[in-house]
Amino acid sequence: MLQSELFTKTRKEGPKDEVARNAQLLIRAGYIHKEMAGVYSFLPLGLRVLNKIVGIIREEMNAIGGQELFLTALQDPAVWKTSGRWSEQVVDNWFKTEIKTGGAAGLGFTHEEPIVRLMKDHIHSYRDLPKFIYQFQTKFRNEERAKSGILRTREFLMKDLYSFARDEKEHAKLYEKVKSAYSRIFNRAGVGRRTFLTFASGGSFSKYSHEFQTVCDAGEDTIYLDEKKEIAVNKEVLAPEVLKELGLKREGLTEKKAVEVGNIFSQGIRFSEPLGLTFKDEAGTEKPVVMGAYGIGPGRLLGAIVELLADKAGLVWPASVAPFQVHLVSLASENGETKSSADALYKKLLDKGVETLYDDRDLRVGEKFADDDLLGLPIRLVVSDKTAKAGKIEFKRRIEDKSELLSEAEVMERVVSL
RNA sequence: CGGAGUGUAGUAUAGUGGCAGUAUAUAUGCUUUGGGAGCAUAAGGUCUGGGUUCGAUUCCCAGCACUCCGACCA
Numbered sequence: 001m002l003q004s005e006l007f008t009k010t011r012k013e014g015p016k017d018e019v020a021r022n023a024q025l026l027i028r029a030g031y032i033h034k035e036m037a038g039v040y041s042f043l044p045l046g047l048r049v050l051n052k053i054v055g056i057i058r059e060e061m062n063a064i065g066g067q068e069l070f071l072t073a074l075q076d077p078a079v080w081k082t083s084g085r086w087s088e089q090v091v092d093n094w095f096k097t098e099i100k101t102g103g104a105a106g107l108g109f110t111h112e113e114p115i116v117r118l119m120k121d122h123i124h125s126y127r128d129l130p131k132f133i134y135q136f137q138t139k140f141r142n143e144e145r146a147k148s149g150i151l152r153t154r155e156f157l158m159k160d161l162y163s164f165a166r167d168e169k170e171h172a173k174l175y176e177k178v179k180s181a182y183s184r185i186f187n188r189a190g191v192g193r194r195t196f197l198t199f200a201s202g203g204s205f206s207k208y209s210h211e212f213q214t215v216c217d218a219g220e221d222t223i224y225l226d227e228k229k230e231i232a233v234n235k236e237v238l239a240p241e242v243l244k245e246l247g248l249k250r251e252g253l254t255e256k257k258a259v260e261v262g263n264i265f266s267q268g269i270r271f272s273e274p275l276g277l278t279f280k281d282e283a284g285t286e287k288p289v290v291m292g293a294y295g296i297g298p299g300r301l302l303g304a305i306v307e308l309l310a311d312k313a314g315l316v317w318p319a320s321v322a323p324f325q326v327h328l329v330s331l332a333s334e335n336g337e338t339k340s341s342a343d344a345l346y347k348k349l350l351d352k353g354v355e356t357l358y359d360d361r362d363l364r365v366g367e368k369f370a371d372d373d374l375l376g377l378p379i380r381l382v383v384s385d386k387t388a389k390a391g392k393i394e395f396k397r398r399i400e401d402k403s404e405l406l407s408e409a410e411v412m413e414r415v416v417s418l
Numbered sequence: 419c420g421g422a423g424u425g426u427a428g429u430a431u432a433g434u435g436g437c438a439g440u441a442u443a444u445a446u447g448c449u450u451u452g453g454g455a456g457c458a459u460a461a462g463g464u465c466u467g468g469g470u471u472c473g474a475u476u477c478c479c480a481g482c483a484c485u486c487c488g489a490c491c492a
Contacts (some may be wrong), residue, residue, distance in 0.1 A: 016484090039483065362451095367453085
């Protein structure tokens with residue numbers, strides 16, 4: 001894409017109404033726009049990152065047999081009344097609204113109720129199980145306090161996966177599958193080294209749930225991490241008997257702030273029973289389906305990546321989620337020979353399928369490089385009179401300080417293999 | 419929901435009970451081109467409503483918005 005045509009502008013200074021580093025940088029770089037407290041729009045660059053993250057999650061969900069669907073954001077009160085979760089006393093962060101012709105609708109904060117009701121039409125026999133069903137859907141939560149930039153918002157995209165199993169034993173297998181899929185997702189998204197499986201409170205149907213916590217100072221959660229075993233315990237369940245059960249020693253744990261980028265939990269028959277999602281087993285006995293629910297917030301994960309990897313100069317994206325792989329920066333004046341060779345290189349990169357943002361703007365070097373650092377694309381290629389004279393192209397990685405002069409063939413080889 | 423704070427130009431910031439300033443961004447012209455250069459000109463602003471006052475952007479009250487700390491987070 002031509003940067004001269006990109007409608008978003010970078011800013012030298014961050015907004016005064018944000019403190020969180022993720023929002024500061026993402027707004028400065030033109031990736032997101034704040035609509036209201038806790039409500040953010042994604043602009044072209046931000047949307048590209050978000051879609052990359054969604055793509056990774058989708059691949060891993062499909063790899064374990066997940067089937068994608070798209071439920072509605074508007075929720076029918078009836079099914080929520082059946083489960084008991086329409087009540088403000090039970091769930092206090094609903095956004096509710098009225099239907100013109102009478103009645104009400106809620107904006108979904110999760111989707112167990114509608115998916116269970118939906119699955120009743122399709123699951124009748126043990127032959128119909130097990131199943132993994134998932135979606136990417138905007139969730140609405142009327143948080144009393146939005147904070148931490150895009151890490152905790154009132155409207156956000158969520159990948160929610162639901163598992164349906166015949167019994168606890170089968171459920172346990174599904175649960176483990178998701179656990180490993182999640183590890184792959186966070187590895188691929190570039191935060192794997194600092195993201196840890198964390199034991200958290202499980203609710204009424206299992207002793208623990210599991211969270212995936214990315215350690216960084218911006219995190220809202222406090223976890224106790226065993227760096228060697230690479231597992232952690234959420235502060236909410238930290239107790240001597242828990243540590244004993246998990247084989248952890250208090251002395252071996254360090255307290256860390258972390259962002260909950262994913263969670264997985266067993267739900268047993270909490271929803272299938274009241275809503276009547278049952279199947280007949282081999283003996284013809286009617287049984288409630290055993291469920292699990294598994295969430296990842298792609299937007300929050302995006303924010304966590306920023307928090308974890310960004311530096312003083314700006315954003316830093318792993319290649320797997322970067323909006324473009326290459327930032328081609330032309331330092332040539334308009335309509336010269338050097339400009340032509342930069343244009344030609346851009347075309348070659350596109351022909352090779354290399355996602356390239358081409359800074360073809362007629363600006364001074366300082367501003368161009370400052371923008372380059374801020375935008376955080378993995379590789380910067382510079383074409384200038386200097387490089388043209390040497391018959392080379394300057395190659396620099398965002399995470400390194402050094403740059404090197406390479407031939408076009410060498411450059412192509414490196415960027416195509418990304 | 420409890421506590422604290424802040425609202426001045428697109429953005430970021432000064433300042434004052436009496437004509438509201440700077441930087442940056444924007445527009446135009448000239449100069450300039452390896453780390454946000456320079457000169458000139460132009461356009462652009464006191465959150466909303468009430469009160470005190472001859473006069474309020476400034477003081478007071480309310481509202482709204484935003485931020486931070488805490489509580490909450492299925």
